[in-house]
Amino acid sequence: MTKWYDNIVIKEVEKMENWLVKRAQITPNRVAVTMAHQDMTFAEVAQKANHIAGKISSLKDCNARVALIMTNNVAGYLIIMALQQLGKTIVFINRRLSVDEINYQLSDAGVTLLLTDDDYTQALQIKQQIRFSDLPDGEPIIPVTAFPDDFVTSVMYTSGTTSQPKGVMQTYKNHFYSAMGSAINLGLSAQDAWLAVVPIFHISGFSILMRSLIYGMRVVLVEKFDSQAINELLIHDGITTMSVVPVMLKQLLAALPDDVNYNSHFRAMLLGGGPTDLATLQKAQLHKLPVIQSYGMTETASQVVALDSADIVKKMQSVGKPLFPVSITIRDQDGQPADQGNIWIKSPTLTVGYLNKPQKLLQNMHDGWFDTEDFGYLDEDGFLYVQGRQGDMINSGGENIFPDEVESAYAKMPGLDDIVVIGVPDDVWGAVPVAIVSGTGLSSDSLRQFGREKLAHYKVPQSFYQAKYWHRTASGKVQRQQFKADLDALEILK
Amino acid sequence: MTKWYDNIVIKEVEKMENWLVKRAQITPNRVAVTMAHQDMTFAEVAQKANHIAGKISSLKDCNARVALIMTNNVAGYLIIMALQQLGKTIVFINRRLSVDEINYQLSDAGVTLLLTDDDYTQALQIKQQIRFSDLPDGEPIIPVTAFPDDFVTSVMYTSGTTSQPKGVMQTYKNHFYSAMGSAINLGLSAQDAWLAVVPIFHISGFSILMRSLIYGMRVVLVEKFDSQAINELLIHDGITTMSVVPVMLKQLLAALPDDVNYNSHFRAMLLGGGPTDLATLQKAQLHKLPVIQSYGMTETASQVVALDSADIVKKMQSVGKPLFPVSITIRDQDGQPADQGNIWIKSPTLTVGYLNKPQKLLQNMHDGWFDTEDFGYLDEDGFLYVQGRQGDMINSGGENIFPDEVESAYAKMPGLDDIVVIGVPDDVWGAVPVAIVSGTGLSSDSLRQFGREKLAHYKVPQSFYQAKYWHRTASGKVQRQQFKADLDALEILK
Structure with missing residues (x-):
């Protein structure tokens, strides 16, 4: 044939x-x-x-x-x-x-x-x-x-x-x-x-x-x-x-x-x-x-x-x-x-x-x-x-957390101008989310409160840091690795 | 480089x-x-x-x-x-x-x-x-x-x-x-x-x-x-x-x-x-x-x-x-x-x-x-x-004649149902166009007359034959070679 x-x-x-x-x-x-x-x-x-x-x-x-x-x-x-x-x-x-x-x-x-x-x-x-x-x-x-x-x-x-x-x-x-x-x-x-x-x-x-x-x-x-x-x-x-x-x-x-x-x-x-x-x-x-x-x-x-x-x-x-x-x-x-x-x-x-x-x-x-x-x-x-970049995913006690999702949940919070979420090592959970924020009239309490209304509790950032700079690429993408590297230089919001 | x-x-x-x-x-x-x-x-x-x-x-x-x-x-x-x-x-x-x-x-x-x-x-x-x-x-x-x-x-x-x-x-x-x-x-x-x-x-x-x-x-x-x-x-x-x-x-x-x-x-x-x-x-x-x-x-x-x-x-x-x-x-x-x-x-x-x-x-x-x-x-x-198929072109005394064009010119002639134009050998011109036609009330004179009003004189068919069969492919294309082969069996229209 x-x-x-x-x-x-x-x-x-x-x-x-x-x-x-x-x-x-x-x-x-x-x-x-x-x-x-x-x-x-x-x-x-x-x-x-x-x-x-x-x-x-x-x-x-x-x-x-x-x-x-x-x-x-x-x-x-x-x-x-x-x-x-x-x-x-x-x-x-x-x-x-x-x-x-x-x-x-x-x-x-x-x-x-x-x-x-x-x-x-x-x-x-x-x-x-x-x-x-x-x-x-x-x-x-x-x-x-x-x-x-x-x-x-x-x-x-x-x-x-x-x-x-x-x-x-x-x-x-x-x-x-x-x-x-x-x-x-x-x-x-x-x-x-x-x-x-x-x-x-x-x-x-x-x-x-x-x-x-x-x-x-x-x-x-x-x-x-x-x-x-x-x-x-x-x-x-x-x-x-x-x-x-x-x-x-x-x-x-x-x-x-x-x-x-x-x-x-x-x-x-x-x-x-x-x-x-x-x-x-x-x-x-x-x-x-x-x-x-x-x-x-x-x-x-x-x-x-x-x-x-x-x-x-x-x-x-x-x-x-x-x-x-x-x-x-x-x-x-x-x-x-x-x-x-x-x-x-x-x-x-x-x-x-x-x-x-x-x-x-x-x-x-x-x-x-x-x-x-x-x-x-x-x-x-x-x-x-x-849901986000594979490398950005935070594995916290077996649960997957995507920074994009957490950031989106905060989009409508009054007074909040910008937020970036990253994962940091944690002895108990392996990793936990923390946030870097900028805005007016913000407090860690109000941010935590807002997150708990919108997100599963493990997705709410454990700590909120006051931003000093925004690490973004020329096209506007967040450089999470840079935020991680610089985290020690930031102060936790009261 | x-x-x-x-x-x-x-x-x-x-x-x-x-x-x-x-x-x-x-x-x-x-x-x-x-x-x-x-x-x-x-x-x-x-x-x-x-x-x-x-x-x-x-x-x-x-x-x-x-x-x-x-x-x-x-x-x-x-x-x-x-x-x-x-x-x-x-x-x-x-x-x-x-x-x-x-x-x-x-x-x-x-x-x-x-x-x-x-x-x-x-x-x-x-x-x-x-x-x-x-x-x-x-x-x-x-x-x-x-x-x-x-x-x-x-x-x-x-x-x-x-x-x-x-x-x-x-x-x-x-x-x-x-x-x-x-x-x-x-x-x-x-x-x-x-x-x-x-x-x-x-x-x-x-x-x-x-x-x-x-x-x-x-x-x-x-x-x-x-x-x-x-x-x-x-x-x-x-x-x-x-x-x-x-x-x-x-x-x-x-x-x-x-x-x-x-x-x-x-x-x-x-x-x-x-x-x-x-x-x-x-x-x-x-x-x-x-x-x-x-x-x-x-x-x-x-x-x-x-x-x-x-x-x-x-x-x-x-x-x-x-x-x-x-x-x-x-x-x-x-x-x-x-x-x-x-x-x-x-x-x-x-x-x-x-x-x-x-x-x-x-x-x-x-x-x-x-x-x-x-x-x-x-x-x-x-x-x-x-203008037509290369093989269908008629070279008559140095002029190119396309059967498609001649046939199109006859499209509106009253009484004419169908027409096919082919080239036949000619001692003087090398080749001349002739037509095979079907319809009612047609004569060679009326067909020649109609053509002369629409076409250059060398494009008007020299003879008009009464059709006996129509050689077409399954998809409706005219098989001009078949018409050429069968032309001797046809009669010229009066």
Whole structure:
């Protein structure tokens, strides 16, 4: 018997045509990007990108990768498009980082050229540093023909809560499948427009630009988060989708008058970057605002799990179900299927590796599955609940305590501005939770009292410390290890 | 300098989870299929498919491929789902074929089992032939885990206008990219429903089922084409899309009262299978019916080029622009870029080969491009115009004549029912066009007169023959070579 694979003579095409060239061919007159009410079509973007690419290619010290420091504006957007037209890999640098941190990434990525809209003068260690406005003249280039599936178009350093930043490599295929998974979930229309105020140097922002090229969709760029100005756009512009983190959603809702809703085409407020509280979700519902909670990371080229707004009431605390191209399984520490445990993911959007650190990804790979090191469970209907980082879990007398859950319970306490929960060793229980807090009019007694009303008694922090600094990464993640290391320097709240 | 590809440690996942299993997980309660107003959800389809798969797997003579003869009904639909759950390749047999033709395909495909809703008794040469209703009992199976990218899920024999039928192999990746290209072009919504009356044993029909699994979309199955009944569905059911061939579109419009339009959600009448006439398109516009002309073939897993309804007025005769994952180039007989010539396609939807005939596909492949052997051109805006089969072109005194064009020009002639144009050798011009016609009240003079009003004089057929038979393939394609061979037996019209 002949097997079917004996007959395969054509391996499928492993590259698509250059996405921007394609868009300029098939939808030249559609708007690609809007900023401050100025529109630019795909044909115009392609033309401008080739012109800027010509300027960049006239520079001497430009190798296969180029570092980029930018904000969410048209100048930065066009530089990205230009680098893709040149076939360069873009190393996105988070502008909030310190000079030392940036130097580490520039060195690790082996770049010789940094394009920037900022002025770091001589502080950065790089051969050539050029401001966008200082690019020399150059002839427009002929863009690359193809966007190969396996080509790494973007490198983004994860902020690393415990270790050195790792450069996550994202291929065109990663971005294509990410865009497809999102479209299958959220739907797609030629009238769609996606507001991008989340940073483009993060995957949450950059993935919007890639979707724009793939879908032929308008991106509305917003440089600074101003809740009133953004609400105006969402009420009056035909925007259909926006990506937010919880704090943005809260501020937008706080600034929205009770009797005002977003435009009727608005379809999805895609919420990533951690859980949000019940009160915020309820307020969103009052405004008929379809919030889509989601779960994803730089390593998976943005969302891989999303909750449909229709399920919010029923599955309030869940991040939803895996997108169509994505599979999820829950495994224990031995890699065996478990009811509760580490979240493992299989996805065509998974990074092909960390730059210069091949072993780092392989450590977390098991038979094609990527161990996220996040802890969680699937309920009986297949909805995913993320409980926190595996390393953050506190095992107290056999009970598992997740700092995220304890912190969430305190979200509505009057006077409390911020709280971080960590585990500390304990002779009796093995470990117990303690909290570092800031706010006004707080006392250990009132905090303990509040916690006992909301939480199982073993989850209530044993001690409450007055915060001195907040250890967070550039993207806002809490660095619990740093808090642990510094705990001795803090005083217990009276 | 380290190159980016040195760092790739994870080759992207080359298989997705079983699509039906996935759908039953993420959208269990969405309707997968409707027939005669009866709905079945994805969870129900998955359960029933596993049950039927159990029956099939209890049969003895079942190898890697199973042949299927079916109509567009739920029984046939569930057999397809069951075969995919078992990991079998489905060999679709066109029920309109003769017994000899079917036997050729069964033998070529090396199948030992045929599932059918028909009764061919002993006429078919196959080890085991089972009617759906005669399947034995069997325990429900555990479905295959994955749908690998390169797995050939469907084989469809092209009807072969000049040579023996070839079994086109279609992989899951072909179908996935086809569905994605279509969604990017037509848009996507959770409320979508696609009416399938085009045969499921053709790619036009089967591709609807694959889109349904990928999108989580409802399929409305219709077994027989009845223009009044289908119009009723399109007016009252929430159907958003329907695939048609030109004759269906004509009949639907003819049966639609002037003051009635389809439901307001109806988004796309996807028109394939050849060009249609101006009058039909104009009538569609009167009814605000968005007709999307398209171009594709079994080898490209359905449409690869489509015309947006917004462009119909401006580009009436065009089949549109390549879908996002597809590239097109026009080449001359030497494979050089040309203004007018053969249409070459590069697409992730391209077949991986013809079953048992690896050379047949390689003959038409050039550096990753597939030569369709269709003749056409791209206009200055990148719209594709298909003029006909390369082999059908008549070179008359240095002028190219396409039979399709001549036939289209005669479409509105009163009394003419059908016309086929072929080229015959001519001492003076090399070749000249002649026509075979049927109709009432026709004369060679009136036909010549009509042609001279519509066409350049060299395109008007030199002679008009009275038809005796119509040589068409099972899918309705004209077999011009057969007409040429039989021309001597025909009489010239007075």
